[in-house]
Amino acid sequence: MDKVKLGAMPPQLVLPVVVMGANVEGRPNYCTVAWVTIIDDEPPTVGLVLGKGRRTMEGARENGTFSVNVPGTASAAPVDYCGLVSGREHDKSEAFTPFYGELGTAPMARECPMNAECRLRQVVEFEGTDLVVGEVVELHVDKSCLVDGRPDARKIDPLLYVMLGGPYHSMGEKVADAFKVGKDFGKR
């Protein structure tokens, strides 16, 4: 297959987009984040890569807590809004309906079907970004999105962001069973 060199740039991925929530000076603020990853499952740990100076990060530092909210495709407009304007200039507290869990200070977005309540564990500084590491103390999921007690991706209908600059997509069709389809591949 012919390859074309595009220069030194990150791979252009399709990423599930999340909304980081934190209370800033007592009011919920939300920041749209696509550069998000799971770091560990025991203890459950997540990482969000944030540009310097995000208003939401000030709230995470202030309280030592934040939330990671997984929106459905129905929330594309408020998610995009929270990624277009900063809490420095706009009050985004009503972009979602906040609720609180056991940490008490991490506002979670009721409209998002899955919400991770996090304790801020670490901030790893890079030149232009910070890796914000949080430990999940509780995962809240809409009852209607559970199948056999587990979150069901089809029901959550996650909002996907296509790098670089969009558009948003929904999930496509199932391709194969992970951790199964490769089992016989090496025996060919």
Ligand SMILES: Cc1cc2nc3c(=O)[nH]c(=O)nc-3n(C[C@H](O)[C@H](O)[C@H](O)COP(=O)(O)O)c2cc1C
């Ligand atoms: C689709 C989308 C994805 C984004 N992903 C990130 C990201 O991964 N990290 C980041 O720091 N900013 C990201 N942004 C930009 C922030 O959401 C934006 O700067 C926001 O206004 C910050 O809000 P705040 O200053 O109130 O915290 C994204 C924006 C959009 C629309």
